[in-house]
Amino acid sequence: MKTWILAVPALLSLAMCLVSPALFFAGKISERSYRLAFLLTSIAWFVFAILWAAAARRNKE
Amino acid sequence: MASRLAALTLQMDKLYEFDRVPVSEDKLQPGGKFAGLFAGEHVAATEFVIGAFFVLHGVGARDLLLGLFFGNLLAVLSWTFICAPIAVRTRLTLYWYLRKIAGPGVTFIYNIANAFLYCILAGAMISVSATAIGLAFGIKVPALDAVLPNSVGWVVLTFAIGTAFTTLAVLGFEKLSRFAEVCSPWIFVVFIAGAVAMLPRLGVHPNLDNLWDVAKTKIWNGVAVAGQEKLGFAQVLFFAWFCNLAMHVGLSDMALFRYAKKWTYGLFTAFGVYPGHLLAWICSGVMVAAIGREMDPGRMAFEAAGLAGTFGLLLAGWTTANPTLYRAGLALQTVTPNWPRWKITLVAGAATTVLSCFPVFFLKLLDYVAIYGLVLMPIGAVVFAEHWIFPLLRIEQYMAEKRGWTFNWSALIVWLGTLVICFSLPLHLYFRWLPGWFIAIASYTALRASRKMEGVR
Numbered sequence: 001m002k003t004w005i006l007a008v009p010a011l012l013s014l015a016m017c018l019v020s021p022a023l024f025f026a027g028k029i030s031e032r033s034y035r036l037a038f039l040l041t042s043i044a045w046f047v048f049a050i051l052w053a054a055a056a057r058r059n060k061e
Numbered sequence: 062m063a064s065r066l067a068a069l070t071l072q073m074d075k076l077y078e079f080d081r082v083p084v085s086e087d088k089l090q091p092g093g094k095f096a097g098l099f100a101g102e103h104v105a106a107t108e109f110v111i112g113a114f115f116v117l118h119g120v121g122a123r124d125l126l127l128g129l130f131f132g133n134l135l136a137v138l139s140w141t142f143i144c145a146p147i148a149v150r151t152r153l154t155l156y157w158y159l160r161k162i163a164g165p166g167v168t169f170i171y172n173i174a175n176a177f178l179y180c181i182l183a184g185a186m187i188s189v190s191a192t193a194i195g196l197a198f199g200i201k202v203p204a205l206d207a208v209l210p211n212s213v214g215w216v217v218l219t220f221a222i223g224t225a226f227t228t229l230a231v232l233g234f235e236k237l238s239r240f241a242e243v244c245s246p247w248i249f250v251v252f253i254a255g256a257v258a259m260l261p262r263l264g265v266h267p268n269l270d271n272l273w274d275v276a277k278t279k280i281w282n283g284v285a286v287a288g289q290e291k292l293g294f295a296q297v298l299f300f301a302w303f304c305n306l307a308m309h310v311g312l313s314d315m316a317l318f319r320y321a322k323k324w325t326y327g328l329f330t331a332f333g334v335y336p337g338h339l340l341a342w343i344c345s346g347v348m349v350a351a352i353g354r355e356m357d358p359g360r361m362a363f364e365a366a367g368l369a370g371t372f373g374l375l376l377a378g379w380t381t382a383n384p385t386l387y388r389a390g391l392a393l394q395t396v397t398p399n400w401p402r403w404k405i406t407l408v409a410g411a412a413t414t415v416l417s418c419f420p421v422f423f424l425k426l427l428d429y430v431a432i433y434g435l436v437l438m439p440i441g442a443v444v445f446a447e448h449w450i451f452p453l454l455r456i457e458q459y460m461a462e463k464r465g466w467t468f469n470w471s472a473l474i475v476w477l478g479t480l481v482i483c484f485s486l487p488l489h490l491y492f493r494w495l496p497g498w499f500i501a502i503a504s505y506t507a508l509r510a511s512r513k514m515e516g517v518r
Contacts, residue, residue, distance in 0.1 A: 017250045021257040021366075026267045031258075035367030038254060042247060042369045049243040057239075 003055045010048035016041040083152030083319070090320045095329040098317065103305075103337025104249045106189040106378035107182075109358040110426050111304075112345030115297065117354060118427075119285030122276040124294035129342065132301025133334045139302070139309035140318075141327030143441075147448050148318030155315045159440065162447045164461035166468035167476070171440055175307075176392035178433050180409055183385040184416030187226060188423040190378030191219045192359030193371045202357045203420035206288055210418050219417040226379055227410025230386040231403045241380040248380070249336060251373035255365030256344035259351035280350040299491040300427065301338055306434025306494060311441040356424065386410055428490060435494045439479040442501030443472045450506050456513050471512060475505040 017038060024034035115125055151158050160168045192202050200214040210216045265275050285291040292300075308314040309330075318326065348361040362370035390406040416422060422429060451458050461469040483497040 014246060014250060017247070017254060018257075021254040025257050025260055025265075027261075034258060035369070038366055039369045042372075045247050046243065049247075050240065053239060053243055 003052060003059060006048055006052035006055055010045060010052045013041050013044035013048055017045060088320060089322045091322065092326055092329060095317075095321060095326045096332045099330050099333030100336065103333040104245060104252070104341055104377070105337075105381035106186045106358070106374060107381070107423075107426060108252065108337060108341040109345045109348075109361060109374060109377070110185075110189055110356070110423055111300075111430075112342030113349035113356060113358070113361065114427050115292065115342065116281060116346045116349050117286045117289050117356060118292040118296075119283050119289070120281050120292050120297055121283040121294075122273070122281040124283075125281050125297055125343070125346070128294045128297025129301050129339045132298040133331075133338055135298070135302040136305055136309060136334055136338075137328060137331045140314065140330040141325065143445065144309045144312050144314050145318040145321060145324040145327035147312065147444065148315040149321055149324045150448075151315070152319045153315065154319065155312045155440075155444070158312075158315065159444060161459045161462040162444055163440075163469040163472035164466045166466075167461075167472050170473070171437075172392040174436060176389045176409065178307075178436065179385050179389035179392065180413045181416055181422055181429065182433065183226075183382040183389065183413045184223075184419075185423040185426055185429065186378045186382040186385065187219055187223045187413065187417035188420060189358050190226075190375050190382075191215070191222050191417070192357055193362060193374040193378075194218060194222060194359070196357075196359040196363055196371065202359070203424065207424060208419065208421040210420065215420070216418050220414055222378075223410065223414025223417050226382050227386065227407065227414060229379070230383050230390075230410055231406050241383060244376050244380050248373055248377045249341065251362070251366055251370055251377075252341045252344040255362065255370055256347040259347050259365050262351045263347070280346055286354050296489065296491050299495075300430070301334075303434045303491065303494055304338065304430050305334070307437040307441075310494075310498060311434065311437040312444055313437075382413075386413060389413070431490045431494075435483055435490075435497065436480065438494050438498055439476040439501040440472075442479070442498050443475055443505050446502045446505045447509075450502065451509070454506065454510060456506070456509050460509075471505060471508040475501050475508060478504065 020029070020034045020037035020041065023029045023037075024031060029037070120128070147158070156168060156172075159171060163171075191200075195202065195215070195218050198214065198218070200212065200218055203211040203215065210219075260272075260275075263275050263279050265272050303310075318324075321327075345358075345361065348365045349356070352361055352364055358374055359371065362374040364370075366373065386406060386409055389409040390402065393409055394400065394402070394405045447458055450456075457463075460466065461472075479497050479501040482500055483493045486493050486496065488496070
């Protein structure tokens with residue numbers, strides 16, 4: 001399996017984790033929205049990163 | 062006694078058998094691997110506490126930035142010029158190199174000291190994680206000067222978390238340790254996100270035009286909170302330098318650098334220390350200032366990043382306490398021949414859990430980190446002297462190995478003597494290790510040189 005298919009959404013999720021506090025700091029979203037967005041993008045990171053790591057391991061084996 | 066010691070030595074050697082032989086050429090790793098490895102280290106739960114303590118200790122903004130920049134630079138240079146060259150030349154772990162130099166008896170004592178110090182460190186991590194869960198149950202974090210637990214709730218909480226962490230370490234699920242690997246970049250993001258989200262609360266404008274003013278007046282304003290010692294540039298610089306003292310000057314990281322193609326790979330430690338010991342500490346400083354300078358990592362994380370922040374703090378505690386427990390177990394296993402790994406990890410975990418109930422270890426974390434490095438530093442100095450200075454002075458190296466000594470008494474005397482001198486030096490705790498290192502090198506060299514002339518041990 002091509003691991004980049006999982007690496008891209010994983011890294012995008014991690015980047016999005018940083019976008020939500022930046023938007024809150026800039027006054028574009030509320031604190032509640034920031035916290036929710038941060039939680040959801042964090043979950044997305046864990047899902048994709050775990051799959052990415054597993055795929056990379058399988059490829060190595 | 063002698064046969065017991067021989068049995069312990071044999072057991073100890075068996076445990077480390079897999080890395081007894083110097084690393085071969087084909088096992089050497091490229092620089093990129095080291096950059097990745099170090100980037101994943103140095104972001105632990107304790108970062109939430111250390112950066113916050115600089116604020117509570119009244120460090121000024123300029124002192125903090127310069128102190129952390131140059132202190133971390135000195136740490137990187139210590140890895141590069143002290144630890145990595147010895148590791149690359151010997152291709153051995155500190156365990157095996159120390160055994161050649163100081164004998165199995167001293168190595169055994171070193172292991173036990175290391176295990177005990179690891180348990181305290183893991184205990185502090187459990188305490189920090191406890192503040193995250195305690196918030197949900199309304200359990201108050203002990204006061205800054207607390208030594209003993211402040212409530213039954215705190216004891217129950219630390220016991221519960223310690224038990225959970227220990228159980229996971231005992232079960233040693235491979236999948237869980239893989240999960241820990243993916244946590245590390247995200248935990249770093251929690252620090253950054255939390256700090257950015259707290260800036261409006263401190264009055265920072267979206268265009269950042271008053272960021273430096275806020276930093277100087279509301280975060281690192283140079284005023285220590287009641288009961289906390291005022292720290293300045295020198296203390297911050299030394300703290301950043303010695304907070305991994307056991308790893309660089311103490312040479313523990315020979316275990317990693319023995320796989321390096323070149324000693325210059327020590328420079329890759331910058332990928333770990335600058336994000337972890339500069340950015341993360343700055344972020345936790347911002348967070349603690351935003352919650353009113355109260356040492357409550359759980360509240361800091363929750364208010365900065367909500368539920369994800371709480372989860373992040375818990376994961377940061379677990380991902381760092383877990384390998385620490387493992388290392389403590391490995392070191393302790395030397396005194397319990399034939400005990401399986403799970404049993405000794407359980408013992409280490411139980412000791413750690415008990416220690417975690419005492420808030421003093423995380424509330425005095427800065428001092429503990431200083432003591433931790435100081436205690437192990439003289440061994441690094443002994444190895445340094447034997448490796449570099451003995452050949453120059455034509456003092457015979459590796460006498461313990463050649464003559465089959467159990468104890469190199471010179472090394473043991475220098476270790477203990479240096480600690481006695483260091484603890485009696487009229488200097489701030491943070492500065493004592495540096496003269497101590499030179500004292501250890503000079504006294505070990507002098508002692509061995511005089512023994513050489515006498516022709517005895």
